[in-house]
Amino acid sequence: MVLSPARRIDVLDNVAAGAVVLCLNAAGLQTAKDLKQALPGASLWGREGRIAAADVDRLYADTAETLRDLYRQGTPMVAVMSTGIVLRTLAPLLVEKRLEPPVVAVSSDGAFAVPLLGGHRGANRLAQAIAEASFGFAAITTAGDVSLGVALDEPPFGWTVANPERAKDVAAALLNGDEVGLEADSGDISWLEPAGFTSGAPVGVRVTHSSLTSDASLVLNPPTLTLGVGCERGCDGAELAQLVNATLVQENISKNSIACVASIDVKSDEAAILDLAQNLGVPARFFTPTELENFAPHLQNPSDIVFAEVGCHGVAEGAALAASAGGTLLVAKHKSRRATCAVGLNPQGVKPLSVGKGRGRLFVLGIGPGTDAWRTPKVTNLISQVSDVVGYGFYLDLIEDLIKGKTRHTSILSEEEARVRQALELAAEGKDVALISSGDIGIYAMATLVFELLDRENREDWNRLYIQVEPGISAFQAAAARIGAPVGHDFCLISLSDLLTPWDVIERRLKAAAQGGFVVSFYNPVSKRRRTQLAQARDILLTHRRPDTPVVLARQLGRADEKIDVITLAELTPDHADMLTLVMVGGEDTRLIERGQNRWVYTPRGYGGKMDTNLNGAKRVP
The missing domain is CATH 3.40.1390 (Udp-n-acetylmuramoylalanyl-d-glutamate--2,6- Diaminopimelate Ligase; Chain: A, domain 1)
Structure with missing residues (x-):
């Protein structure tokens, strides 16, 4: 089964988002990987002992127990395994069909997709989409779908x-x-x-x-209505919700037909409006004052006071009309003490994501050192949700399979501020954006620059953004794991780049780290232009550190050409490192041990001398 990007599955709702693709063995692994790529927001789980951890997002130990747990949680499942396995496992749990999550069994070659459960809760549609993407067949047996050509209890998205x-x-x-x-x-x-x-x-x-x-x-x-709302800053969400509910009841309107909540863009971070949209299960869309003012001739309750405050003559009525995209005002403005609402109607239906813009979201993400196994499932899930990704090209290449079909924005390594600024600008346009860095984006990376720009420029459109930082495994953590446990006690991280930090400041911190006996991890140890800083750092540490102190050299962690070496502090020179190397210098108690064919570096928990006394009856002699 080979999917082209042009045939990615688009089910237009949440059936695929949050789905789990389950792979039982290596025979179905490629199909499972293709399905994960085709299903936006899906995760891939593999059977422990049969599938390598690096090939999936998560391993599971017991197939039957995993299927039952996912079923109880209402999680959509795409099981690349036989229908018999799935049915025999889930049969004891089948009670009420309207509560069943979608469950689809797919043959290992992707040729057949069989909706087993939850046919009218998304499984039939999911099976059809899988079959279309894989050029296979969907084995649908539901009478309405087959004979009528339509499922009355599974209408189109939004209905x-x-x-x-x-x-x-x-x-x-x-x-x-x-x-x-x-x-x-x-x-x-x-x-x-x-x-x-x-x-x-x-x-x-x-x-x-x-x-x-x-x-x-x-x-x-049908999704034919738009709910325009306005409110004072800090309005109680309960007041806005009560106003809307009372209006809908008074006008005999079903909330199920509301396609979106709409307002003016200065309210894109207003909790009451965002909570209202979330509770209604619809998008929140926002318009500029100029866009809303275009509908001033059609307002039933224009206000000069509102115009003086926000630049348009009506927020609730104007937003309802703007979001209806050519519709009419069905319900004029209703108001409470601090909120207003109105309802627009487009009889042909409303496509909410095509009107106005959403509240921009910026996800600041660390993808780990470079291997899929070291990337958190949370980061993987957030990447699947965005439309645009921003990052250094080399880092984006590491996740090329995750960002197919998304708009890439790249720049050279040294243009960090330009990348962060671009990410903020894209999010301010209402897009969902991922700012990507390898390792942990909060450690010597771009997360700090995001907040520095927010602090420095204090732009209203940036200040209204939703921003979420998600960590990744940092290089020092990966290096420590590869070589043993060198950061088992107190440690510190120091960047040797003096491009942004004056060398006298770095030198002061090096002296403090040396005197404190910390394990020290050096980021940015050497570059083509900077050839002296690592040697200077070595000499400072040697004033308080033994010459035979272990030094871990970790290069290209998690990648095909990964290399881990251990030398002594006295041996360390700039030739041992480059910008792709993490240099970790042991602390005053760090030890190198050789056991069998293995070399391990660790730092005892507590005072090393005390540990030696407990273990050997005599203190270590340096």
Whole structure:
């Protein structure tokens, strides 16, 4: 199974996001990897003992227990294994079909995708998408899908079934050849046409944005409404939510038809608005004052006071109209003490991600030293969510498989500020952006520069961004793990680059580290232009450190040409390192031991002399 980027699966909802692709053995590994790449937000789990940890995001020990745990958690599953294994394992748990997560079994070669459970909760659609991407077949047996060509209780993305218990009876009537009528007051109903509804027949399916508390027909709510809101800064979220709920009840509007919450861009970080959108399960979209002012002639309640404050004559009504993209104002402004809301209508449907812009999100991510096994699942998941990635080209090449289809923004290594600034600008445009660095992005990397620019420039559009920093395994941690446990006691990190920090400051810190007896890890030890700093650092440490103190040289950690050496402090010269090398100098108690064919470096926990006394009855003599 080989997927081209052009055939990536796009299920347009959360069926794939959060799904787990389970691989049982090496025979299905390539298919499982392809599926992970095709399913946005999915993670890949492999059977321990059969799959290498480096090939997957996570290993699992017991197949049956893992399948049952994921089922109980409601996690969508794509199992690259036989249908018999999956069904026999999950059979005792099957009780209520409307609570089943999507479960799809896929053959090891990707030729067949079989929706086993949760067919109308996304499994049928998932199987069809997998089959399309793999040029295979989806073995769908659900009567409605096969005979009617449509699943009444699984409408398109954005639609909601108000009373799903009625779907079975309506589908049965259609399958029996009975005449069933369809009534719609809004929404694109072309997807329902294959079912064969009869004009003038008793209504069996009603498509409406109205709130119908009791109806004998199947009620479908289309995404045709926009909820425009405004509020004072720091407005209580409960007040805004109460205003919206009261308005919807008064106007007999179903919240299920709201496609997005919309407001002015200065409110893109307003907690009350963001919480409202999250609770409604829809995107929050934002517009500039100029964009909202374009709708001033269509407002029912224009306000000069609002114009003086924010630059447009109406926020709630203007946002509702702007987000409806050519629609009309269905409900004029309602207000409470500190909030306002209005409702727009576009009978053809609203595509929320195509109007306005979202609250920009910047994920500041460390991808670890370079191997997939050292990258956290959280970082992998966040990378899958973004549209743009910013970083030094070499670092982005390390995760090339993760960023296919995303917009790459690269620059040379020394242009750190330009990369950070670009990441902030892209996020300020409303995009989801990942700023990438190898190792840990908070250690001698770009996370600090993000907040330095925020502090220095104090730009309103940057200040409203959502920013999240996620750590990666740093070079010093990876080096320590490779050679034993040298940082088991107190340690420090020092960069020897004097491009940003004056050498006299670095020298002062070196002297303090030497006197303190710390294990010291040197970042940026040597470059083509800087050839003296490592030797100077060595000499300073030797004033308080034995000449035979172990020094770990770790180069290209986690990559194909990784190399780990151990020398003594007296032997250390600038020729031993470059910008890809982590130099770790042992502390006053650090030891090198040789056991069998292994060489290990460690630093005892507590005072080394005391440990020697406990173990050997005599203190170590330096």
